[in-house]
Amino acid sequence: MERVVGRIGRAHGLRGEVTVEVRTDVPEERFVPGAVFVTDPAAAGPLTLADVHEHSGTLLLRFEQSTDRTSAEGLRGVMLLVSTPASDEDDAWYEDELVGLRVRSPQGEDLGEVARLDTGGAQDLLVVRRADGPNVLVPFVHALVPEVDVPGGFVVVDPPGGLFDPENAIEDQR
CATH class of the missing domain: 2.30.30.240 (PRC-barrel domain)
Structure with a gap:
């Protein structure tokens, strides 16, 4: 099943970075260079994560498919999804x-x-x-x-x- 792990926010800087609204309890496991995300809308992806870092408390992502501010701005609002099994924790829900x-x-x-x-x-x-x-x-x-x-x-x-x-x-x- 595909699960939403983030929503792309505004562009940051000139090199294609974007902010992300994190929707996962384990961002350090989900947002790693090389990770591939299915997107909603589907036409925006798939997206491959090239770089990730934190800036003033905000997680910034750069995708291989986004190399400048214009392409980054086009990703705003796109949902990032990954395939995951149903949670086996008693008190964890997507x-x-x-x-x-x-x-x-x-x-x-x-x-x-x-x-x-x-x-x-x-x-x-x-x-x-x-x-x-x-x-x-x-x-x-x-x-x-x-x-x-x-x-x-x-x-x-x-x-x-x-x-x-x-x-x-x-x-x-x-």
Whole structure:
């Protein structure tokens, strides 16, 4: 199965480097020179990683197929994918496994569905699309998300009081 491990951001410099929004827990294993990525959209790839380094806390990548700023700018927004087996960890999921799952309260009340997983910051956030309003951000921690049942098609969210109130919803910027 192909899994998203990153999304290409803006061009950096003049030699074809790009920033990357990391979507893997093991960037040091995924982003190594010589790694080949399938892309979405497919027409952008495959891409072979020529160089990787960090600059001011941002991971920078240069692909063999991107040698100047113009070609790097053309890659913005491209998703980087790798073939991986399903995770064998009990508490590890890929974004594509979570998106579309129904979100339930511990009492079984339907709260919406997982729209996406935002990574980075202090912890990952489940973006829950509510049927009756804007999205809600839920920290993806065991205390608030005690159960993830991918085969069953749902996650249980035990929100603190008020988390799903309309004033705590967000306008989706994506």
